[in-house]
Amino acid sequence: MSREGNLSRAQIERRRRQQHNRRVKAVHKEYRDMRRGKKQSKLSVLLVIASLIVVTCVTSFRSVSLNSKKKELDVTEQQLEIELSNAQQKKLDLEQQQKYMKTKKYIEDEAKAKLGLVYPDEIVIKPREE
Numbered sequence: 001m002s003r004e005g006n007l008s009r010a011q012i013e014r015r016r017r018q019q020h021n022r023r024v025k026a027v028h029k030e031y032r033d034m035r036r037g038k039k040q041s042k043l044s045v046l047l048v049i050a051s052l053i054v055v056t057c058v059t060s061f062r063s064v065s066l067n068s069k070k071k072e073l074d075v076t077e078q079q080l081e082i083e084l085s086n087a088q089q090k091k092l093d094l095e096q097q098q099k100y101m102k103t104k105k106y107i108e109d110e111a112k113a114k115l116g117l118v119y120p121d122e123i124v125i126k127p128r129e130e
């Protein structure tokens with residue numbers, strides 16, 4: 001026979017109610033714990049969202065500042081390219097002048113211009129000074 005065989009119906013009913021009440025309390029406790037977990041998980045979700053918003057704002061700000069810095073550097077690059085082009089042109093001009101200065105023609109031109117020298121078969125015609 002079962003354990004309940006020696007007990008009266010009222011005792012059996014009381015025992016069943018107690019067991020039922022224990023089960024209900026356990027379920028209620030699990031439900032409360034679950035609700036607390038949901039509150040904690042909601043807080044966790046809010047913290048994650050707040051963190052993402054902060055990271056997005058910081059990233060956007062850095063992006064804007066980097067874009068403005070890039071524009072400044074682009075302008076500087078263009079200016080430096082112009083300066084480089086001018087310097088290269090000046091270098092070519094100086095190289096050509098250096099080659100010309102090594103020629104006999106340059107020596108003749110300088111001798112005529114600065115010293116007034118001429119070849120024996122040349123006739124110099126100077127304008128009158130008034």
